[in-house]
Ligand SMILES: Nc1ncnc2c1ncn2[C@@H]1O[C@H](COP(=O)(O)OP(=O)(O)OP(=O)(O)O)[C@@H](O)[C@H]1O
């Protein structure tokens with residue numbers, strides 16, 4: 001087992017750096033795909049440009065990875081919607097609709113599988129640097145920056161940091177993760193001069209951490225500080241001085257990154273990069289039982305196939321329900337969401353308790369307070385009153401029925417309250433009406449999917465490297 005920092009880094013590098021054969025295979029498939037697309041698009045729009053983009057163009061992809069990005073640049077005269085539709089129709093025609101899946105970011109794009117590689121074909125505008133019309137227009141300039149400024153060694157260091165962030169669960173800028181994007185990883189490694197140096201910087205920084213890798217704010221430090229105000233991490237996009245590449249990074253992700261960097265430098269291990277979650281369903285059930293965890297899951301059929309929308313709404317639902325449980329006197333210890341982004345969403349809660357006592361002692365005002373008559377009056381007429389208000393040890397009290405008996409009742413109440421569900425679409429409400437609730441160790445069986453099982457393990461034990 002490698003255990004010095006140097007040895008661990010070497011071992012991970014060996015795993016993440018694609019071999020020459022792998023590089024050649026991927027680039028053969030991509031060139032073929034690009035030529036096919038070029039032929040088609042040149043017929044439709046002679047000015048269109050088809051380019052390999054993303055980590056496969058930058059040389060920062062991880063061995064074994066099967067995702068690639070191809071961008072089609074349209075002249076600006078195209079309407080956004082027409083550009084998207086044309087692209088989707090063409091890709092479907094060329095590769096067959098069964099190999100294509102429609103996805104959405106700022107505009108629609110297509111995922112097509114060619115020889116086991118999943119290629120995102122993304123439309124964007126062919127604009128000059130700095131004159132962006134849509135969110136994906138900066139990408140070609142990002143690629144250019146990385147290719148110009150990062151040496152081959154630094155690109156390998158970016159692979160290490162990417163793998164590290166994936167391992168600790170903070171890789172990806174999507175709403176699901178709110179972590180570090182591929183481009184941000186490249187900029188960090190470039191700014192600090194390597195993987196280990198980035199870890200040291202992450203370990204040692206106090207927010208805000210402000211970086212300007214393109215040197216766009218040279219001699220304008222005050223303006224830069226103003227621009228970064230309010231962010232924990234601000235990394236100025238070298239191709240757009242108004243944009244913070246780290247805007248999507250949540251405090252939670254950044255704090256995990258800092259602590260993991262601290263631990264990795266103190267006790268280097270492969271486990272940061274490749275954490276192992278291998279508890280069986282039986283073992284998980286046993287953990288839930290033996291620790292007496294009050295765990296509850298709600299499985300809801302997915303209501304959209306657009307991941308960012310699904311996750312955004314799922315998190316909103318999660319926090320709304322969490323607040324509702326708190327209002328109904330359930331202490332929420334942990335709340336999490338999981339989804340396969342296709343069939344199901346699971347909202348998961350760990351609570352202080354799942355059943356309420358039969359009666360609750362409810363405190364009123366002290367003796368001789370002017371509020372005593374009102375307190376007595378209020379609770380005498382309350383539906384929840386079990387024992388009339390009475391004085392004892394310096395105060396007035398009453399004994400009430402709990403607001404709800406158990407968590408199932410609370411969730412049903414939530415689902416049938418239009419007040420609680422205000423703002424959620426009909427589609428979501430319809431899905432909610434088909435949801436199922438599990439309490440206790442049966443949450444393990446809520447969804448049949450190994451990724452769900454490992455999600456549950458991560459809820460209870462998020463950082464396997466902690467216990468080493
Ligand atoms: N939501 C988005 N909005 C705008 N541009 C995006 C968005 N997502 C991705 N991009 C652009 O598309 C490119 C490819 O994105 P992707 O997430 O695949 O990153 P990557 O650098 O290829 O890393 P990875 O190795 O994880 O694929 C990025 O370089 C980025 O500039």
Ligand SMILES: [Mg+2]
Pocket residue numbers: 054055056067068069
């Ligand atoms: Mg990519």
